[in-house]
Amino acid sequence: MSQKISLLGYALMGLLHSRPSSGYELRKVFAQTPLISFSDSPGAIYPALARLEEQGLVRGQIEETTGLRRKKTYRLKAAGMRELKKWLEKPITRDDVIWGMEELSLRFAFSDSVIGEGNSIKLLKALEGQLKAYVPTLHDYLKSQGNNLPNSGRLSLEMGIRVYEAQLQWARDALTTYPSRIKVDKK
């Protein structure tokens, strides 16, 4: 039924949502953007775009307007928009926090412009909740297992904890930057 889309596929759709682009332009975005590691290799992007097109999620149009070199501009189709929204609005689970913070960070990055500020806040709150629940279990693990680990092993674990704590603190700070509309749109 609902087709499988790779993380790269969602990233491409998210970018196409903000502006129609060619594969080359999308590659440049990946090459220049420092965070969220997507490869800018043609062997990843062009096949991914072709897959999205086959699935009817994006449309590629060759522009031959002014005798320029050929260039294929992709646009997000309605079905693509639906899939993008579905992905962004998926509930956040504990597993997402453990195995997929990178994906969550990408989802949040797109959320404002695709599903709106109110839903961004929802996403943030859910993320904060999951992190708040998860961080203590890491501390427990460290307390119970820390002595069995070699020095650098324990330190490495501590680094992981610090990273999660930083993300939690970030989520809290981020929430304060959203104007708290008196009575946020109920329901």
Place this chain on the structure above:
Amino acid sequence: MSQKISLLGYALMGLLHSRPSSGYELRKVFAQTPLISFSDSPGAIYPALARLEEQGLVRGQIEETTGLRRKKTYRLKAAGMRELKKWLEKPITRDDVIWGMEELSLRFAFSDSVIGEGNSIKLLKALEGQLKAYVPTLHDYLKSQGNNLPNSGRLSLEMGIRVYEAQLQWARDALTTYPSRIKVDKK
């Protein structure tokens, strides 16, 4: 020449270095360890162990001692130890910091017991240096591009920066926990 080994392969060798184990035991480690996301699926671990064995890096011995159910215990061979050390001692590049912090964290976790405290410290210092150089470029990027991004996009970028800053701070703190032997073993 020097065979290609996946990150999972190195992780397995690192664990086998500390104690010979069966595939099942290694799976349990992955299932229970909260950080560094390796799958505990048999479809990943057993083929990976088989590859390492083909490459002469580990040796698997079936234990049939007391009529128990069969169990294959793997041990790290000398060649495996060499590859493991080579991996741990590889110089750290800027690209490692951008695309492979997870791998660096794993390398550091194994470093104490495989290559010794002195080399752990070297690794840490190199990591600190790379992070110290990289973090400012992220701030520059945020300053120059932040205004072009939607709110949540900019916030997402800030999260990435916070994570790198947390890792940098961690590296500094970690270095202070190593006893500074007066005149660290020279050369």
Place this chain on the structure above:
DNA sequence: GGTGGCATGTAACCGGTTACATGATTAT
């Protein structure tokens, strides 16, 4: 005329994911 950026693709390879398969042992 050569370098470098624009622009799109293909194909072999590799390894992780998912799902299936098997069977012994241990606890309820």
Place this chain on the structure above:
DNA sequence: ATAATCATGTAACCGGTTACATGCCACC
């Protein structure tokens, strides 16, 4: 008995990596 855990594997699928291939255009 039967469910859970121990224990090892196989095979199809998928998609990212790497490397190769092509050709235009601009600039010096």
